[in-house]
Amino acid sequence: MNKRFTLKIFKYIFIFLTITLIIMSIGIVLFFTNITKLVYLDLNEVDEFYTDLAISKKGHTYDPEDNFKRMLKEKNAKLYITDNRGNTKYPSKHKNIKKLIVNNINNTKAIPFRNKNTNVIIIYPKKENIKLKNTNEINTKKLIKSLYINNLNPYQHHIVDGKLKYTKNPAARKIIYGQDDDLSTVEKKTLIFIFVVILLLFLLNFLFVIIFAIIISKRLTKPLFFYTDWIANLSAGKLFKPSSKHYNKRSKKLFKELNDSVETLNTQLTQNRIYQNQINYYREKWLNQISHDLKSPLTSIYGYARLLSIQTEDVHKHSELIADKASYMSKLISSLNENFKNETDQMKLHKEKFNVTKTFDELIRSIQYDKFKLNNHLHDDEFYGNKLYFQRMLMNLIDNSIDHNKFNPFIEVTLENDGDFLLIDYKDDGIGLKEDIFDQLFNSKYTTKENKQNHGLGTMIIKEVIDYHNGKFKILPTEKGVHFKIYLKHDH
Incomplete structure (x- = not known):
């Protein structure tokens, strides 16, 4: 980064000196070619x-x-x-x-x-x-x-x-x-005029130095305000880039390390948020399951304990039953723990029924993106598939809409049932995609970003999700922004 800053400042200084030299040269040439016109206005003054x-x-x-x-x-x-x-x-x-x-x-x-x-x-x-x-x-x-x-x-x-x-x-x-x-009087006037011209050129040059210094400082510091706003967004739980006119390719090149670090942090926080949502889901599922499975043996233990309290003839028999139930509970807890571990480790391969509308709402609340509209035309909100995959796909679509525009675009998603498929109609009003790259979108080596690692249009992740759900993907032509249709097959 130090080398890039040095080269940047050197370039600005070189431009400044070149422009100053040009201005001074033009000023001197204009002065000496027009001095007689500016000073000598009457024939009586000629000397x-x-x-x-x-x-x-x-x-x-x-x-x-x-x-x-x-x-x-x-x-x-x-x-x-x-x-x-x-x-x-x-x-x-x-x-x-x-x-x-x-x-x-x-x-x-x-x-x-x-x-x-x-x-x-x-x-x-x-x-x-x-x-x-x-x-x-x-x-x-x-x-x-x-x-x-x-x-x-x-x-x-x-x-x-x-x-x-x-x-x-x-x-x-x-x-x-x-x-x-x-x-002579005219010569004195000429010398005064020369002095005034030189003074004006000096003041003009000084003013130019100030203006140039302001321009340089703004060019070097303005992008930092964008990154400050971005980090503030992340600290407030808003997992997306803020709209800013200061964010462009030059800023990304100049502050490459900072840009990559914040990009990586944003991506990691987003993935962690999605993963945490999934973990919370499985935790609730595990708690519901363990409470249900422990209820029966605990009822038996409670009943046998009550029989023991009145000292019946079957004390020994009831004691053995209590011990058996307790041992069963211990094995059950171990089994539940193992099952939970396996389930969380294999979330990518796990399919279950989940509510599509609630999943969308959870994701939007997680990233706190406000320029979003969901049109729900579903007659059945339940979908059988992988919830984590589903959230990752949506996150990639939203993240790329935000990332490829200086100003955060308005995103509109329409959900419909299309026969055996769940149809996700996705639109934004950003800068869109060029038609000549449509065929390359699902190429694993293709990226629309300069930083190749963990970046790109995200279509490989989208394709992976679509393939997993036996679906299909369409790009529709549009005058502004992008328009995708994603079909995910119901697996009843």
């Missing part, structure tokens, strides 16, 4: 961190993600990826966008992209048409760098007398490609 994530590069081809394209479309803005000289790398149909930037300089922003020579430029719809006198003299590299956002611009541009001029930005931050100590 160098976003462009690094949202623009992929394959060879010399650049491809913005759909979310970026959506935000550009909403603002009716244009995206360009250029080098420091203004040569366009995306889209490919534009060669140099210096004139576009100059004409709409106040509605343009630039973002350094991955290295010193590449820039992302976003130009919003034209709101003014600026005409500069020194357009041809403007340095494209300085122009682009002056448009960098988040104080990454080393220059600030000014228009003085229709000319574009530059001054140094005293608050400029140094661009360190791949990292930046001075985080």
Whole structure:
């Protein structure tokens, strides 16, 4: 059992770790594939961190993600990826966008992209048409760098007398490609979002651990409640399994030793109960017989003793008669004891008249099974046969109805006289039997249970009883449960 528990727990832990790994992997993949959609909701929030994530590069081809394209479309803005000289790398149909930037300089922003020579430029719809006198003299590299956002611009541009001029930005931050100590608002939001996502994943994993622990504990302990109820039934004299959804094949495998022990105990107690009923019957029979057989010699002894009390002439003769009767009583008691021993030892071979209805009632009272109905259509309750065999057959039928169902079925038995036969019509509303096993039921090696010892459908015992009483057995088709007809021949 220890090995099975270890393997069971190992299996649950392995399943837990696998599921956790899958959930974490899915969470990470979903996070990094959707981070830009979740954090960056407006084009004005786009920065160098976003462009690094949202623009992929394959060879010399650049491809913005759909979310970026959506935000550009909403603002009716244009995206360009250029080098420091203004040569366009995306889209490919534009060669140099210096004139576009100059004409709409106040509605343009630039973002350094991955290295010193590449820039992302976003130009919003034209709101003014600026005409500069020194357009041809403007340095494209300085122009682009002056448009960098988040104080990454080393220059600030000014228009003085229709000319574009530059001054140094005293608050400029140094661009360190791949990292930046001075985080932007959006970057801070992103880090907070990452922290929240990781925290949620941790909490989800912790919750999953708790749920998984509860599931494991229930799977391992729930079957024990069934066995506790079963043992409580036995201690209360109810010799059958209780109805329980926790009793299944997995439980029987996991708690095999416990299941086998309680099964054996139940079977032994049932057999003992039936045997005790038979012993009580023979004891009463023996007491009735001995009281009858001792009555005659005791009457004679009493009569001779009364004659002696009046001292008649035949004292010696009466004394010998008393001694003879006493000796006879001693031999009679020994003979009765021997006969009782032989009868109880040979109960299986003994036939007698017994009341079928009372025998049924005794059996149901013994096992205390309440989901049972007896329809008595007998015009003669007396049957000549072996009472012990008869009770064992009924017990096997009832026990197997209970054993093969998670919930105790309703059992209905109808008794009828059918010519020279006693007909026992037996039904239950359980899971029933498959048709393909009908032909195997009376095979001595066949069993419907995993534990082969002292288990099975019990049909071999039923067959033995039927053969002993020169009877026959029929299985009738039914939509639910089982339906048997057993014929036992009257031996008048």
